[in-house]
Amino acid sequence: MSEFDKSVSEKIDLLKRQLLKLMPEPTVLKVAACKLTMAHLQHPTSPRCSIYTPLALLILQGKKHSVLGSEEMEYGAGQYMVTNLDIPSTCHVSEASPEKPYLALYVELDSGIIADLLREMLLPKLTGGIHRAMAVAKVETPLLDAFLRLAELAEKAEEEQKIMAPLVLREIHYRLLTGAAGDYIATLNTVGSKDNQILKAVEWIKNNFAEKINVDDLAERFGMTASTFYRNFMKVTTLSPIQYQKQIRLNEAQRLMLAKSFDAQKAAYAVGYESATQFSAEYKRRFGLPPARDIKRLTA
Amino acid sequence: MSEFDKSVSEKIDLLKRQLLKLMPEPTVLKVAACKLTMAHLQHPTSPRCSIYTPLALLILQGKKHSVLGSEEMEYGAGQYMVTNLDIPSTCHVSEASPEKPYLALYVELDSGIIADLLREMLLPKLTGGIHRAMAVAKVETPLLDAFLRLAELAEKAEEEQKIMAPLVLREIHYRLLTGAAGDYIATLNTVGSKDNQILKAVEWIKNNFAEKINVDDLAERFGMTASTFYRNFMKVTTLSPIQYQKQIRLNEAQRLMLAKSFDAQKAAYAVGYESATQFSAEYKRRFGLPPARDIKRLTA
Numbered sequence: 001m002s003e004f005d006k007s008v009s010e011k012i013d014l015l016k017r018q019l020l021k022l023m024p025e026p027t028v029l030k031v032a033a034c035k036l037t038m039a040h041l042q043h044p045t046s047p048r049c050s051i052y053t054p055l056a057l058l059i060l061q062g063k064k065h066s067v068l069g070s071e072e073m074e075y076g077a078g079q080y081m082v083t084n085l086d087i088p089s090t091c092h093v094s095e096a097s098p099e100k101p102y103l104a105l106y107v108e109l110d111s112g113i114i115a116d117l118l119r120e121m122l123l124p125k126l127t128g129g130i131h132r133a134m135a136v137a138k139v140e141t142p143l144l145d146a147f148l149r150l151a152e153l154a155e156k157a158e159e160e161q162k163i164m165a166p167l168v169l170r171e172i173h174y175r176l177l178t179g180a181a182g183d184y185i186a187t188l189n190t191v192g193s194k195d196n197q198i199l200k201a202v203e204w205i206k207n208n209f210a211e212k213i214n215v216d217d218l219a220e221r222f223g224m225t226a227s228t229f230y231r232n233f234m235k236v237t238t239l240s241p242i243q244y245q246k247q248i249r250l251n252e253a254q255r256l257m258l259a260k261s262f263d264a265q266k267a268a269y270a271v272g273y274e275s276a277t278q279f280s281a282e283y284k285r286r287f288g289l290p291p292a293r294d295i296k297r298l299t300a
Numbered sequence: 301m302s303e304f305d306k307s308v309s310e311k312i313d314l315l316k317r318q319l320l321k322l323m324p325e326p327t328v329l330k331v332a333a334c335k336l337t338m339a340h341l342q343h344p345t346s347p348r349c350s351i352y353t354p355l356a357l358l359i360l361q362g363k364k365h366s367v368l369g370s371e372e373m374e375y376g377a378g379q380y381m382v383t384n385l386d387i388p389s390t391c392h393v394s395e396a397s398p399e400k401p402y403l404a405l406y407v408e409l410d411s412g413i414i415a416d417l418l419r420e421m422l423l424p425k426l427t428g429g430i431h432r433a434m435a436v437a438k439v440e441t442p443l444l445d446a447f448l449r450l451a452e453l454a455e456k457a458e459e460e461q462k463i464m465a466p467l468v469l470r471e472i473h474y475r476l477l478t479g480a481a482g483d484y485i486a487t488l489n490t491v492g493s494k495d496n497q498i499l500k501a502v503e504w505i506k507n508n509f510a511e512k513i514n515v516d517d518l519a520e521r522f523g524m525t526a527s528t529f530y531r532n533f534m535k536v537t538t539l540s541p542i543q544y545q546k547q548i549r550l551n552e553a554q555r556l557m558l559a560k561s562f563d564a565q566k567a568a569y570a571v572g573y574e575s576a577t578q579f580s581a582e583y584k585r586r587f588g589l590p591p592a593r594d595i596k597r598l599t600a
Contacts, residue, residue, distance in 0.1 A: 122459050159422050163474050167467045174463050 011144040012078060016060045018151045019103050026101065031154040033161040035110075035169060038151065039093075041102040047092040049286060051206075051251050054084045054109035056176055058139060058147055062102030063095035068134055069238020075136045080143070082181045084109060084188045085199060086206050087133040087237060088247035105151060113173045114189045121177065131187055131195055133236050137180035146171045197222045198236045201229070205241060209248045210272035213241055249273070250286045257295045264291035311444040312378060316360045318451045319403050326401065331454040333461040335410075335469060338451065339393075341402040347392040349586055351551050354384045354409035356476055358439060358447055362402030363395035368434055369538020375436045380443070382481045384409055384488045385499060386506050387433040387537060388547035405451060413473045414489045421477065431487055431495055433536050437480035446471045497522045498536045501529070505541060509548045510572035513541055549573065550586045557595045564591035 023029050023040040030037045041062070057064070063076040067090040074094060075081055083089075096102035150168045153161055177185055187195045201222045205213065218241060219229035230240065237244050253267040262270065268279035284290045289297060323329050323340040330337045341362070357364070363376040367390040374394060375381055383389075396402035450468045453461055477485055487495045501522045505513065518541060519529035530540065537544050553567040562570065568579035584590045589597060 117463065120459075120463055159420075160478075163417065163420055164471065167471055171464065171467055178460075 057106035
């Protein structure tokens, strides 16, 4: 083991100890003031569809499996996953046991901080290639140090969190931008890049999910020909704009049924479906069960 | 040695190693982007009069001796000195040898950051007592950690310094405010406190050193009776307003002769003296030699 890897593995051990100190029992712990969520799980979980919001997730022990469209990724101890798009994904914890629990933590990414840092940074020329909506990289010491400080902050008094968390979070964003996934984050956030145009298109669809999509109009709005737009959108999200919208609609419908007790028909219309039957069929295809039964299962 | 002291002494060792790495030979090294100055000295220095600007100085090895008016202070390894006023002081490194060099580092304090932090902090009730212009305290782990990160940053690329230094410096200010000298810094910077009024009076005199001082006018300007003002000014600075102004004038005159090659007479008039003879006499009392000979010594 090189000196470098030793330092990484020692720091991962420190972080594991800190997480187990904060969560001696299996649980998911959110520390809002630190924009930090930590997980300690002792069994694999079932695949679950959800929309990833922009985040950086670091795995300390165990493994996680994500499906993004047609792509599958598995990442484990010492790796982190970054996504900087609101992207539908099916994922689950694939390796966890009482002897060797899944231990992981993630922070929400803040596009304001990223824009700020990009203005201050002398970036190497971006590769210009279009990127997938997720990136996986091996963690390095500076990022680990910052994650460790944030996890230590999680047990501190409110005032210390309020003052220190913005500093540590800004450092985490900077370490992400200078790390192996930095090019991915920078390109997505660089105004004028194709990735950034797609990021904006994704945001637009997400915020207007109930509207009818016309690819020609969207392409024009984001300054591309319809075919370039379609191709780039597919590259980033692995989905067509219509498929992306459908997943956003179905997730939103599920949320409305769970959080606001909408019935299936009301949810279907609320997210832009014109036919409750079509909604039920597509819902079942995505979540495995028809709406009512799925909600029953989730609230059981 | 308690667990706590052990962690402090280990971190002091790390900091010493870092300073010796940056300065293998005796020198004083300033890293402007980090607002950090580090010293490695192998011999005691002669007492030198100077105006301390607001700073926090941490001693890692060796000792330093400061005279503030009628008060003497000696502080050494594991102690830090904070001053938050522009205060004339005579000081020297009192313990240093080739075997055990004096190793220390200081950061400039930023009143904007302090004001910012004070607004965010739920401060314990300030003691209300008036404080001396300097405070000495035992260093604690969080402050040491932040100093260590700053010293590590000193060898990093310009971009990393530009982005990370403000974060680490803000943390250092916060750790100072929550440390043993926090009450001192907070009171001086809390608008309306007597300390803060004196701080402002000190600033006023410093910025208007060539003007004639009238204690009654000054007292009125800072909202106190002349006798309260005089008493509080003495408590904080150990000097009367007139004495303080004299020291500022003499230091400024020395600076003008050194940096701008003014002769003694031109310097005397520039800082507000009406008599070159009186200037020479007072200069000699402060610096030990008459102006021309002192400058010759200093530029030798």
